[in-house]
Each structure stands twice: as structure tokens, then as C-alpha cells.
Amino acid sequence: MQDLLKRFWAGEHRALARLISILENEESGRDELMRQIFSQTGRAYILGVTGSPGAGKSSLVDRLTFLLRRRDLKVGIVAVDPTSPFSGGALLGDRIRMQEHAVDQGVFIRSMGTRGSLGGLANTTKEVVRAMDAFGFDWVIVETVGVGQAELDIMHVADSVVVVLTPGAGDSIQTIKAGIMEIADIFAVNKSDLPGADKVALEVEMMLDLHTAETPWRPPVIKTSSVTGAGVEDLLSAVEKHRAYLMEKGLFQKRREARLRSETLEILDRQWQQLVRKEMKLSEEVNGLLEKVARRKIDPYTAASSILDYVVANSNLRSKKEAGAG
Amino acid sequence: MQDLLKRFWAGEHRALARLISILENEESGRDELMRQIFSQTGRAYILGVTGSPGAGKSSLVDRLTFLLRRRDLKVGIVAVDPTSPFSGGALLGDRIRMQEHAVDQGVFIRSMGTRGSLGGLANTTKEVVRAMDAFGFDWVIVETVGVGQAELDIMHVADSVVVVLTPGAGDSIQTIKAGIMEIADIFAVNKSDLPGADKVALEVEMMLDLHTAETPWRPPVIKTSSVTGAGVEDLLSAVEKHRAYLMEKGLFQKRREARLRSETLEILDRQWQQLVRKEMKLSEEVNGLLEKVARRKIDPYTAASSILDYVVANSNLRSKKEAGAG
Numbered sequence: 001m002q003d004l005l006k007r008f009w010a011g012e013h014r015a016l017a018r019l020i021s022i023l024e025n026e027e028s029g030r031d032e033l034m035r036q037i038f039s040q041t042g043r044a045y046i047l048g049v050t051g052s053p054g055a056g057k058s059s060l061v062d063r064l065t066f067l068l069r070r071r072d073l074k075v076g077i078v079a080v081d082p083t084s085p086f087s088g089g090a091l092l093g094d095r096i097r098m099q100e101h102a103v104d105q106g107v108f109i110r111s112m113g114t115r116g117s118l119g120g121l122a123n124t125t126k127e128v129v130r131a132m133d134a135f136g137f138d139w140v141i142v143e144t145v146g147v148g149q150a151e152l153d154i155m156h157v158a159d160s161v162v163v164v165l166t167p168g169a170g171d172s173i174q175t176i177k178a179g180i181m182e183i184a185d186i187f188a189v190n191k192s193d194l195p196g197a198d199k200v201a202l203e204v205e206m207m208l209d210l211h212t213a214e215t216p217w218r219p220p221v222i223k224t225s226s227v228t229g230a231g232v233e234d235l236l237s238a239v240e241k242h243r244a245y246l247m248e249k250g251l252f253q254k255r256r257e258a259r260l261r262s263e264t265l266e267i268l269d270r271q272w273q274q275l276v277r278k279e280m281k282l283s284e285e286v287n288g289l290l291e292k293v294a295r296r297k298i299d300p301y302t303a304a305s306s307i308l309d310y311v312v313a314n315s316n317l318r319s320k321k322e323a324g325a326g
Numbered sequence: 327m328q329d330l331l332k333r334f335w336a337g338e339h340r341a342l343a344r345l346i347s348i349l350e351n352e353e354s355g356r357d358e359l360m361r362q363i364f365s366q367t368g369r370a371y372i373l374g375v376t377g378s379p380g381a382g383k384s385s386l387v388d389r390l391t392f393l394l395r396r397r398d399l400k401v402g403i404v405a406v407d408p409t410s411p412f413s414g415g416a417l418l419g420d421r422i423r424m425q426e427h428a429v430d431q432g433v434f435i436r437s438m439g440t441r442g443s444l445g446g447l448a449n450t451t452k453e454v455v456r457a458m459d460a461f462g463f464d465w466v467i468v469e470t471v472g473v474g475q476a477e478l479d480i481m482h483v484a485d486s487v488v489v490v491l492t493p494g495a496g497d498s499i500q501t502i503k504a505g506i507m508e509i510a511d512i513f514a515v516n517k518s519d520l521p522g523a524d525k526v527a528l529e530v531e532m533m534l535d536l537h538t539a540e541t542p543w544r545p546p547v548i549k550t551s552s553v554t555g556a557g558v559e560d561l562l563s564a565v566e567k568h569r570a571y572l573m574e575k576g577l578f579q580k581r582r583e584a585r586l587r588s589e590t591l592e593i594l595d596r597q598w599q600q601l602v603r604k605e606m607k608l609s610e611e612v613n614g615l616l617e618k619v620a621r622r623k624i625d626p627y628t629a630a631s632s633i634l635d636y637v638v639a640n641s642n643l644r645s646k647k648e649a650g651a652g
Binding site: 031032034035038039042257258260261263264265267268269270271272273275276289290293294295296299300301302303304305307308312315 | 357358360361364365368583584586587589590591593594595596597598599601602615616619620621622625626627628629630631633634638641
């Protein structure tokens with residue numbers, strides 16, 4: 001592990017890829033790795049890009065990446081597809097388009113699907129973003145298909161969120177309904193060369209008129225074309241403007257602090273679950289209670305309360321014994 | 327609450343609706359309600375129906391419900407739409423089709439969206455199914471849009487799962503990829519009057535040839551039309567056959583026992599989280615550690631370990647004090 005970290009700090013892409021695999025597969029030593037890289041995190045700007053399948057998110061991210069590279073900024077990309085069973089750098093079809101970046105040491109792309117992220121995609125995504133941050137990327141872009149609540153949760157890792165809509169998809173209003181309104185900091189109306197782009201942009205502006213009166217930041221609506229590249233500079237400017245807004249209002253710091261707090265509580269829950277699993281291996285008591293539920297002799301709620309009391313009392317006893325022995 | 331339960335046991339639909347709202351909104355007394363109805367659960371047969379948006383799931387469930395009602399079986403329906411912000415009986419558009427059942431006391435329909443299910447849709451769905459089971463429905467049908475992993479998780483509540491595919495949607499193979507292969511007990515190729523239905527059925531059979539050699543149950547592929555009703559009797563027969571298979575092999579009992587065990591562990595985690603929240607209110611210690619993480623003075627992993635130790639030691643101390651005082 002120390003060898004892996006050495007190569008990680010030396011900037012080896014393969015060491016980063018290996019570390020991400022450890023996170024995805026929940027291999028042992030994962031928490032220790034995250035602990036060791038923590039001090040180097042918190043410096044990257046994290047951009048979320050979400051939208052329906054086929055909205056052209058990947059191409060748009062590709063275009064943004066080129067612009068950032070031109071400014072000599074290093075970019076890490078996490079492409080999350082909750083409907084794909086595949087994980088790993090080269091497996092997703094649309095990643096082929098990104099091959100132009102392949103020889104560029106300033107860009108790293110990782111695709112993540114449902115497989116290879118046992119602890120839930122949202123949780124693993126957070127850790128992968130953190131790893132890329134520690135590795136030294138100036139920007140980390142998280143790209144995901146916005147279908148359900150789980151996918152919206154992934155976006156909570158980002159400092160700024162771009163929601164990508166398209167004309168004629170018929171789903172613009174549908175998508176906005178599904179809670180996306182609340183997470184969007186910027187709207188991109190992509191495929192703006194197609195008829196109906198103006199209509200979609202207008203619809204979004206009308207929804208914004210209704211919803212954002214109470215907040216000081218009104219999400220700008222930018223028309224883009226990932227094919228011609230039109231509007232992508234404007235999109236990046238809009239992101240920069242949002243970043244400046246967050247910094248100025250102290251929201252950037254505030255949000256990141258809140259995120260660290262809630263992440264700690266999530267890690268706490270995982271550690272608790274590990275403790276329960278350990279007690280299940282060491283004692284008959286917990287298994288006996290689960291067995292009683294399975295045979296419908298007690299209800300799950302009563303059993304859970306008894307297990308909670310038991311694990312708390314017992315792990316306390318164990319740690320006292322260990323302390324006494326040591 | 328005792329009044330609510332009295333009306334619930336008397337078979338009042340409005341009491342069931344109220345109880346479900348308590349589950350969805352995590353109102354206080356929820357666990358106690360679940361505890362009280364537990365002994366009356368475990369009798370309904372639980373059928374899952376999933377598929378892409380627009381596959382005609384609701385109409386198919388409608389048709390199945392009519393067949394079950396003809397046999398004088400009572401049917402509860404939970405329509406889960408993870409992309410919808412709406413919850414409640416009458417809000418979803420496609421539920422209008424079900425109005426024919428509205429005067430039938432043997433049918434109860436509940437729509438659930440992202441809102442009004444704070445503890446996660448999969449978790450709430452389980453409890454709503456349990457409530458309908460206790461209420462006395464012979465069948466509970468859970469209908470959901472199969473988009474992400476979270477939606478597949480919902481299907482784990484069911485005894486039998488029907489995956490609905492359609493010709494020409496272009497997503498049949500896509501859908502099968504997304505882990506649906508593993509949860510399908512029966513395939514319905516709906517809209518079988520459209521061209522391409524035979525092709526989809528053939529594709530599924532070919533995938534089954536590759537995948538199910540090792541399991542004794544090969545999912546049948548049934549062509550249906552929710553418009554004409556063709557094939558729906560066959561679909562119900564296929565479900566009955568699967569049910570008989572599960573019973574015969576002892577799998578029905580085995581699966582339900584495993585489910586009760588894992589549900590107990592989920593409830594345990596929720597109770598643990600409540601304990602942590604309680605400690606956060608009562609003590610400065612936990613908040614102090616979270617504050618240190620927010621200021622990046624310690625990493626989240628170290629903080630989580632310390633909080634775990636603290637909550638375990640302290641809640642133990644508190645319960646001893648309470649026992650001493652009592």
C-alpha cells in the first residue's frame with residue numbers, strides 16, 4: 001500500500017486507477033488509504049454535469065475539458081452511468097470519443113457503472129472524486145445520467161451543477177419535474193442547432209421565473225452545441241461566474257464544511273455496520289435474534305432494538321477487556 | 327393510533343391510506359405501528375412488475391387485477407415511480423385508467439414518488455407492501471419503472487418478478503443489460519400486436535439460452551397485449567407456475583426468511599442512526615468532532631471512529647443510569 005501511495009503521489013495514472021479500483025471493490029485498506037490522502041484534498045473545483053441519456057453530456061464534457069486544458073488546468077473526469085453494469089476506464093462506448101485525451105497526462109477519465117461499487121454508486125463516486133482531488137487535478141468533472149433520486153444524490157458532491165437539456169427530446173419539462181430544478185446552477189440547452197432549442201430555453205426561463213425569486217442566484221440558460229462547439233465558452237464562463245458567486249457569498253466554504261460533516265456521519269454508519277457484522281461472527285446472541293425473526297417468533301422492530309442494545313453493551317465490554325489485556 | 331388500527335383492522339381503506347402516509351412521512355409512531363401489524367403479515371403473494379417507461383406496465387397490472395378479482399382475490403397495488411415527485415393515491419396521470427376499480431372494495435391503489443418517502447423509496451415500499459399484506463389483500467402488486475439500481479432493489483420485495491419489454495422500443499437489450507436479467511422470473515413482451523414482438527421474444531430466449539443453464543427455473547417469455555388483453559391469462563398462469571415452483575422447492579419459505587433477516591438489519595441501522603442523532607443533541611463531544619472535520623483538523627475516518635466509540639460507551643452509560651434511576 002505504501003508503494004501504491006508513493007506512485008500515486010508521484011503522479012502515476014496507473015496508481016490512481018488502482019486506488020480507484022480499491023475504492024470501488026471495497027478492498028481492505030480502503031479507509032486507511034482515504035485517511036492518508038485526506039490532507040491533500042479540498043483543492044479541486046468539482047463540476048457536475050447531468051441530463052437525460054443522449055443529451056450529449058459526454059461530448060460537452062469533452063469540449064469543456066479542451067477549454068480547461070488550453071488554460072493549462074488538469075482535469076479528472078468521473079463518468080457515472082447507473083444503468084450500466086460496467087466499471088472501468090475503457091469499457092463504456094462513448095468513452096471512445098475521449099481517446100484524443102488519452103495521450104494527455106493532464107486528463108484522466110474513469111467510467112463507473114453499477115458493478116464494482118458495492119457500497120452504492122453515490123458513496124463510491126464521492127470517494128473517487130476525493131481521490132482525483134488528492135491526485136492533483138484542478139477540476140474534477142462528474143458526469144451522470146439524471147434518471148432517479150440516486151443519481152441526483154451523486155450531484156451533491158459538486159460545487160456547481162450543469163443540467164443539460166435538448167430540444168425535441170420531449171423530456172425537458174419531465175426532467176425539470178424530477179427535482180432537477182433544485183440542483184441546477186446552470187442550464188445548458190445542447191444541440192442548439194436543432195429546431196426547438198429556443199422553445200426549450202424559453203420554457204426553462206419561464207420555470208425559473210416561477211421558482212427562483214427567493215434565491216440570489218438565478219441559473220443562466222446557455223445554448224450550446226457539442227458538435228460545433230458553439231456556446232461552450234459561454235458555458236464555462238457561466239460556471240466561473242457561479243464559482244465566483246459561491247466564493248463571494250461564503251457559500252463555497254459553508255457547503256464544503258456541511259459536506260464533510262455529512263460524509264463523516266455516513267462513514268460512521270458504515271463503521272457501525274462493520275461492528276454489527278463482527279458481532280454476528282463472534283456471538284450467538286445476534287444470530288439467535290435474527291433466527292427468531294425468520295421464524296416469525298418476534299417482529300423485526302423488537303429484534304432490532306435487542307440487537308442494538310446487545311452490540312452496544314458487548315462491544316463496550318470487549319474494548320474494556322482489550323484495554324485491560326493490553 | 328389505537329383508533330387508526332381499529333379502523334385498519336375493520337377494513338377501512340381510508341385507515342390504510344392514512345397508515346401508508348405515516349410510513350411515507352416517517353411520522354412518529356411508525357415503528358410501533360409496523361410492530362403491531364407484523365403478526366398479520368406474510369400471507370399475501372407479492373408480485374413485482376417492472377420495465378421501461380411507456381412499456382404499458384399499468385395497463386398490464388390493470389388486466390391482471392381484473393383476472394384476480396374474477397377469482398374473488400383481493401388486490402393491493404403499489405405503483406412506484408422514482409422519477410415522479412408525487413406521492414398519493416390519485417396524483418399520477420396513468421392512475422386515471424384504474425378508476426374502474428375505484429368503487430371495488432377488493433382493490434386498493436397507491437402511487438409513490440420521490441417526495442413523501444424520506445427514508446428512501448425501496449425502504450418505504452417494503453413497509454407499504456407489508457401494510458397492504460396485513461390489511462388482508464391476497465395479492466400485492468408492486469409496479470415500478472426499471473431505470474437504476476435503486477429501482478431494481480425495490481423488486482427484491484417480490485416473490486415473483488415480471489419484466490415487461492416492448493418491441494421497437496430499442497431498449498430491450500439495454501434493459502436486460504442493466505441487471506434485470508437477474509431479477510426476472512417471467513418476461514412479458516407487451517404490445518405484441520406491434521411488429522417486432524417476435525424478434526424481441528426471440529432475443530430474450532437467446533439471452534436465456536446463454537444465462538440460465540445453471541438454474542432449474544427458466545423464465546418463460548409471454549407475449550401480451552394490454553390493449554386487447556391477449557396473453558394476459560397466460561401471463562397469470564406463468565406467475566402461478568412460478569409460485570408453485572417456489573413452494574415446491576422450499577424457496578418461497580427460504581427467501582422470505584432471508585428477507586426478514588435483512589430487513590431486521592436495515593431497521594437496526596435506522597435505530598442506530600436515531601441513537602447518534604440523540605447523542606448529537608445531548609452531548610458536545612460528537613458535535614465537537616464533526617466541527618473538527620469541517621475545519622479539516624482531522625479526517626472524516628478518524629472522526630467517525632471516535633464518534634462510534636463515544637456513542638457506544640456513552641449510550642451504555644446512559645442506559646445504566648436510567649436502569650439505576652428506575
